[in-house]
Amino acid sequence: MQLLDGKALAGTIRNEICAEVAQIISNGQRPPKLVAVLVGNDGPSQTYVGAKEKDCSEVGFDSEVLRFSEEVSEAELMDTVERLNGDPQVDGFIVQLPLPSHMNDQRILEAIRPDKDVDGFHPENVGKMALGLEGFVPATPAGIVELLKRHAIDTEGKLCVVIGRSSIVGMPMALLMGKNAQPGNCTVVQTHSRTKDLKGICAQADILIAALGRPCFVGEEMVKDGAVVIDVGISRIEDTSRKSGFRLVGDVDFEAVANKCSYITPVPGGVGPMTRTALLQNTLQAYYRHQEK
Ligand code: GUN
Numbered sequence: 001m002q003l004l005d006g007k008a009l010a011g012t013i014r015n016e017i018c019a020e021v022a023q024i025i026s027n028g029q030r031p032p033k034l035v036a037v038l039v040g041n042d043g044p045s046q047t048y049v050g051a052k053e054k055d056c057s058e059v060g061f062d063s064e065v066l067r068f069s070e071e072v073s074e075a076e077l078m079d080t081v082e083r084l085n086g087d088p089q090v091d092g093f094i095v096q097l098p099l100p101s102h103m104n105d106q107r108i109l110e111a112i113r114p115d116k117d118v119d120g121f122h123p124e125n126v127g128k129m130a131l132g133l134e135g136f137v138p139a140t141p142a143g144i145v146e147l148l149k150r151h152a153i154d155t156e157g158k159l160c161v162v163i164g165r166s167s168i169v170g171m172p173m174a175l176l177m178g179k180n181a182q183p184g185n186c187t188v189v190q191t192h193s194r195t196k197d198l199k200g201i202c203a204q205a206d207i208l209i210a211a212l213g214r215p216c217f218v219g220e221e222m223v224k225d226g227a228v229v230i231d232v233g234i235s236r237i238e239d240t241s242r243k244s245g246f247r248l249v250g251d252v253d254f255e256a257v258a259n260k261c262s263y264i265t266p267v268p269g270g271v272g273p274m275t276r277t278a279l280l281q282n283t284l285q286a287y288y289r290h291q292e293k
Pocket residue numbers: 094095096097098119139168
């Protein structure tokens with residue numbers, strides 16, 4: 001079994017981005033800029049946005065976090081989106097989800113200019129991804145594709161089972177693995193909460209991607225010998241042996257499954273860091289596309 005060390009690879013990619021930014025600066029140009037819009041006090045969202053800010057500063061990007069109270073109106077948030085759309089210094093921006101329940105997430109996401117939508121959530125970018133056209137691919141599936149690519153994992157003709165159909169991970173993941181590309185060219189089965197015989201289907205997978213958000217859901221009986229297992233989940237579970245009182249686990253029961261796999265991502269340190277670098281890669285792409293215009 002080989003660990004797919006996302007943390008180490010993310011470090012390598014960040015160094016590559018750093019070198020590109022140094023080149024940009026030495027050419028006398030401004031660095032790329034990413035803005036994050038954060039509404040309310042959701043704990044995980046604050047952590048994610050803090051991490052994105054830190055990542056930007058590490059690679060030399062400009063970044064900004066625009067914070068709003070839970071009570072901000074949708075109209076005010078829309079004004080901010082419009083301002084960012086029109087700001088030539090901003091290459092890409094994200095509106096951190098979830099938004100408070102009085103807002104229509106989809107309406108906000110659709111107001112983001114597609115060429116600045118580095119999350120890849122706008123329907124234009126989702127459509128482009130489905131058609132294999134150049135756009136932005138959401139960070140988690142993009143990071144997983146990069147992880148497979150840089151480990152030269154052969155996906156051609158393999159059976160890839162994706163557990164989950166969220167618009168952020170499961171749906172785009174299934175599209176990308178089925179594409180005529182490398183990585184890609186898989187026979188893809190997308191499974192979800194209504195799937196019959198989920199265990200039996202997973203047990204046939206050459207590549208199993210778990211993105212359902214249920215801690216330790218994938219057990220030994222669901223994994224074929226020699227499978228590649230990608231664990232997108234990250235949950236806190238109580239652990240009184242730790243000083244913090246908790247530990248992080250994925251959707252895969254790592255201890256039970258690891259010895260059966262040819263490759264497996266750890267949690268933490270697998271998909272998470274790759275997701276973070278994919279957002280930086282998207283922002284760099286947005287920057288270059290804006291420079292070309
Ligand atoms: N909330 C959880 N993940 C994400 C993400 O990738 N982008 C945004 N905007 N919100 C999120």
